[in-house]
Amino acid sequence: MDFRLTEEQEALKKEFEDFFREEMKNAPPEYGRGGLEGVFDTDEGFQFHRKVAKKLGEKGWLSRAWPKDCGGIGAPIVEQQIFNEVKDKYGAPGVDLVGLGMFAPTLIIAANDEQKERLLSRIAKGEVVYCQGWSEPDAGSDLASLTTTAIKDGDEYVINGQKIWTTGGHKADCMFILARTDPESKRSKGLSVFHMDMNLPGMQVRPILFMDGKHVYNEVFFKDVRIPARDLIGEENKGWQLTLDTMNFERSSVGMFAEGRVALEELIEYVKTTKRNGKYLSENPLVRQKIARLFTDLEVGHTLAYKIAWLQEQGGLSFAAYAASEAKVFGSELVLKIADLSTEIMGLYGGLAKSKWAPLNGDMVESYQFAMGNTVAAGSSEIQRNIIAWMGVGLPRFK
Amino acid sequence: MDFSFSSDQDILRKSVAEFLAKECSYETVKEIEESAEGYKPKLWKIIAELGWLEILLPEEYGGFGDPFLNAIIILEEIGKAAFPSPFFSTVIECGLVLLEGGSEEQKKTLLKKIADGKLIMALARYEEDASYFASGINMTAELSGDEYILNGTKMFVIDANIAEKLIVAAKTSEGVTLFLVDAKADGITCTKMPTIALDNTCEVICENVKVPKADIIGEPGKGWEILENISTKITVAKSAEMIGGAKASLDMTASYAKKREQYGRPIGGFQAIQHYMANMLLAYDTSVNYLYMVSWMIDEGIDCTKEASALKAQVNEKYKFISERGVQIHGGVGTSREFDIGLFYRRAKAYEFMAGDTEHHYEIVAQKLLD
Numbered sequence: 001m002d003f004r005l006t007e008e009q010e011a012l013k014k015e016f017e018d019f020f021r022e023e024m025k026n027a028p029p030e031y032g033r034g035g036l037e038g039v040f041d042t043d044e045g046f047q048f049h050r051k052v053a054k055k056l057g058e059k060g061w062l063s064r065a066w067p068k069d070c071g072g073i074g075a076p077i078v079e080q081q082i083f084n085e086v087k088d089k090y091g092a093p094g095v096d097l098v099g100l101g102m103f104a105p106t107l108i109i110a111a112n113d114e115q116k117e118r119l120l121s122r123i124a125k126g127e128v129v130y131c132q133g134w135s136e137p138d139a140g141s142d143l144a145s146l147t148t149t150a151i152k153d154g155d156e157y158v159i160n161g162q163k164i165w166t167t168g169g170h171k172a173d174c175m176f177i178l179a180r181t182d183p184e185s186k187r188s189k190g191l192s193v194f195h196m197d198m199n200l201p202g203m204q205v206r207p208i209l210f211m212d213g214k215h216v217y218n219e220v221f222f223k224d225v226r227i228p229a230r231d232l233i234g235e236e237n238k239g240w241q242l243t244l245d246t247m248n249f250e251r252s253s254v255g256m257f258a259e260g261r262v263a264l265e266e267l268i269e270y271v272k273t274t275k276r277n278g279k280y281l282s283e284n285p286l287v288r289q290k291i292a293r294l295f296t297d298l299e300v301g302h303t304l305a306y307k308i309a310w311l312q313e314q315g316g317l318s319f320a321a322y323a324a325s326e327a328k329v330f331g332s333e334l335v336l337k338i339a340d341l342s343t344e345i346m347g348l349y350g351g352l353a354k355s356k357w358a359p360l361n362g363d364m365v366e367s368y369q370f371a372m373g374n375t376v377a378a379g380s381s382e383i384q385r386n387i388i389a390w391m392g393v394g395l396p397r398f399k
Numbered sequence: 400m401d402f403s404f405s406s407d408q409d410i411l412r413k414s415v416a417e418f419l420a421k422e423c424s425y426e427t428v429k430e431i432e433e434s435a436e437g438y439k440p441k442l443w444k445i446i447a448e449l450g451w452l453e454i455l456l457p458e459e460y461g462g463f464g465d466p467f468l469n470a471i472i473i474l475e476e477i478g479k480a481a482f483p484s485p486f487f488s489t490v491i492e493c494g495l496v497l498l499e500g501g502s503e504e505q506k507k508t509l510l511k512k513i514a515d516g517k518l519i520m521a522l523a524r525y526e527e528d529a530s531y532f533a534s535g536i537n538m539t540a541e542l543s544g545d546e547y548i549l550n551g552t553k554m555f556v557i558d559a560n561i562a563e564k565l566i567v568a569a570k571t572s573e574g575v576t577l578f579l580v581d582a583k584a585d586g587i588t589c590t591k592m593p594t595i596a597l598d599n600t601c602e603v604i605c606e607n608v609k610v611p612k613a614d615i616i617g618e619p620g621k622g623w624e625i626l627e628n629i630s631t632k633i634t635v636a637k638s639a640e641m642i643g644g645a646k647a648s649l650d651m652t653a654s655y656a657k658k659r660e661q662y663g664r665p666i667g668g669f670q671a672i673q674h675y676m677a678n679m680l681l682a683y684d685t686s687v688n689y690l691y692m693v694s695w696m697i698d699e700g701i702d703c704t705k706e707a708s709a710l711k712a713q714v715n716e717k718y719k720f721i722s723e724r725g726v727q728i729h730g731g732v733g734t735s736r737e738f739d740i741g742l743f744y745r746r747a748k749a750y751e752f753m754a755g756d757t758e759h760h761y762e763i764v765a766q767k768l769l770d
Contacts, residue, residue: 002695271769288769289762295709296709296713299706299709304689307402382674385673386673388676389674389676395667
């Protein structure tokens with residue numbers, strides 16, 4: 001047992017810290033508390049993301065984890081985790097979760113040389129933002145039931161259908177889309193993965209505003225949209241397997257715990273400096289118990305996240321696979337709990353949105369809303385629990 | 400970063416687990432629970448020979464200077480087996496008090512006897528007030544010549560009924576002081592208090608009990624400091640035993656859910672059961688990994704008062720949660736004496752209060768964060 005970082009890891013962490021601390025000084029007010037809302041809701045926030053992404057690309061930090069023949073240095077998983085932890089501690093943008101987090105791993109295992117050269121290098125340089133074309137109105141958790149088609153026609157594919165919950169679809173340069181290439185096929189058979197540009201003739205992006213009025217999500221309509229056949233990734237009709245087979249990149253959700261720790265620090269400062277009924281909130285036994293509870297959750301979650309990264313590095317994929325679901329479900333529900341308990345502690349002030357009256361800049365009331373997106377997106381808490389029960393407990397899968 | 404155990408630690412865990420599986424089935428546990436002694440002297444003798452009772456001993460007192468993590472491994476396995484024995488009261492609580500505050504003479508004689516399985520001890524600290532603080536100690540110790548005279552009532556004393564010696568916290572003019580007291584001394588009345596765990600919780604009444612001055616542990620007025628200094632280790636040790644119990648609850652419930660059929664399929668195929676069990680596994684995985692981190696901090700000499708308290712609060716809640724869902728998933732048979740899940744459901748409640756309850760530990764965390 002040894003829970004220390006090595007000297008090299010500490011040095012690396014400091015390098016990341018220095019970079020993000022400096023960059024965040026340039027965050028525009030519109031970027032707010034960051035996250036998807038900070039990046040996608042305003043032009044200013046999005047431009048800030050692009051700027052930081054470019055700098056990260058120049059440093060080679062975006063592609064550190066990639067294999068050498070794909071332009072990376074094959075950095076170990078714990079180093080990726082340190083990067084993600086520091087980035088989220090500062091609430092920094094610059095990492096395209098879809099392009100870098102999902103599509104790049106797919107390209108690394110399945111793209112041909114021409115595609116790697118053309119598509120991967122742009123991701124590594126931080127020049128491109130992707131959105132994800134997976135969910136459809138009738139295919140959410142049951143993704144394999146999707147119906148959007150991509151039918152081959154000469155050296156092109158013709159896309160028809162609709163995608164939904166497309167995060168950042170209104171700002172993204174490209175989409176990575178899963179569509180049905182065999183119209184006669186059922187469920188997971190007959191699906192394929194494509195890269196495509198946005199704003200092609202026949203495409204329409206419509207906003208789905210979040211409950212707080214912010215613009216993050218979209219729905220995207222396709223009517224006879226033509227894309228070149230060279231943008232098929234991997235083999236035709238083998239797209240489902242490809243989405244499952246992505247490379248072993250860091251997936252411990254450590255960022256949520258890093259973000260939570262910062263929120264707790266701010267809450268502690270708030271209760272120590274705010275009086276109600278003649279006493280500091282920090283003297284109220286109920287407030288004290290709530291804060292201790294949050295600290296405990298963050299501690300155990302953070303430790304689990306490090307265990308996952310360590311296991312991934314050891315090749316312990318079977319534990320890491322279900323434990324990644326544990327960290328996702330625990331982390332996303334904890335972010336919500338932090339927002340809930342923080343606003344509870346604030347009392348009447350707890351409902352105030354960003355304004356001169358709102359404690360902690362209204363961040364917690366914003367988080368109380370947007371955190372509901374995290375427990376649904378990228379595999380809802382219910383789907384994660386199914387995975388934990390099947391892979392972790394060994395209970396039978398339902399058909 | 401390294402979450403792995405050494406091969407010696409793997410062997411230790413395996414040998415403890417195998418011994419308990421063979422010698423102390425859950426049937427045996429239930430028999431022991433129903434006995435007046437609440438433990439099996441024969442098993443106690445064997446585990447002494449196996450070296451379990453010297454796990455905390457430094458080399459100068461005849462031990463191997465094992466890391467604290469090795470004691471944690473034994474306690475986890477004891478927890479899984481629900482093994483009733485004075486291990487916690489004697490080896491952990493009294494052993495740590497002696498190591499922290501005992502004179503050379505006391506350490507040499509008493510620790511050796513404990514390690515050899517020839518001395519059972521009990522720590523008498525709580526009283527009627529049920530306080531975890533020094534202010535809850537009202538038992539008096541008045542100096543009279545070369546002796547102290549103890550008067551008052553101790554409660555929630557684990558294993559006092561089978562102990563040869565007690566460590567008693569009482570108030571002298573200097574403050575809280577720890578005394579080494581013969582359990583059969585004149586003036587002591589020991590009575591078992593019935594508990595949900597069917598364990599050896601006792602009330603110990605002291606009426607004019609005479610204790611020689613030489614039998615003070617540490618110095619007069621320094622007793623509370625000794626208890627404070629070892630409280631982190633005691634807290635983490637109890638948490639380890641509880642986490643072991645949580646693991647056993649989880650495993651037996653999973654195997655039941657795979658076996659038990661309703662509507663023509665195993666109940667573990669139903670999503671309601673799957674989500675309960677996903678939450679149970681998550682509660683266990685978050686707890687057990689944190690246990691190892693806090694134990695590591697102890698071995699590294701890093702102050703972890705706050706972390707140990709966070710751990711016990713976490714484990715208090717999660718052990719109850721896991722065992723309660725365990726009974727529910729077992730259905731009717733889960734509530735029976737015959738099935739084993741009830742062993743853990745009952746212990747989860749009893750252990751919640753030992754070494755500090757949830758509110759107490761959250762308050763310690765809050766003090767560290769806020770004051």
